[in-house]
Structures are given as structure tokens and as C-alpha cells.
Amino acid sequence: MMRTETQESISAWAEHVFGPAGSNARTVGRANEEMAELIRAATSDRPIHELVEEAADVVIVLYRLAARNGYSLDAAIDAKMALNRIRKWTKDGTGHGYHVRADKGEAR
């Protein structure tokens, strides 16, 4: 599915509605508030669409963080996934894991 909204359109909307995003700390704090809402949605019996909406809210604020710092979150994700794909990983048994640091041989 082709997305309608972009980092640019989201950031332009937010700046129009809220004004310029304050500091990186405030923007990350706002993202953390949305993450807390996502955690509440994930740990309750709320309908799944609320989980999806809260996940979107987190990404929306992260797009704003990227925009105020002059980088593309989508490009950063592509670059980070390229790195992730060549890293070594440990599994924690929950369907998640941590990458093994080459310099220390430990997972983090």
C-alpha cells in the first residue's frame, strides 16, 4: 500500500497545529508519552485498533524528531536495518534478542 503521509507532511501538519517542535528532549519525552500509551494498549484488553493507533502515534512523533534534526527517519531505518542484517545476534527466548558486540563478545 502506498502511504499518503510522509515525514514532511506529518511535520508540516504538526508545526501548523502545535508550532515548532521545542527541543530534542521535549520531542523524545512526547514520544515516550505515546510509548506509555502503547504499553497500556498492549497490556490491556483494549481493541487491537487502539494498539495500532498508539504505535502510529509513536512513529509520528519520531518523524517529527527526525525532521527537526534534518534527517530522514525512513533513510535511517534503511541504514540501521542494513547494519542489523550483518550483525550477530543472541536470542532471549521470547522472539527477541540482542546484538553481540564485536569488541566485547557480549550481547546488548
Ligand SMILES: [Mg+2]
Ligand atoms: Mg496516543
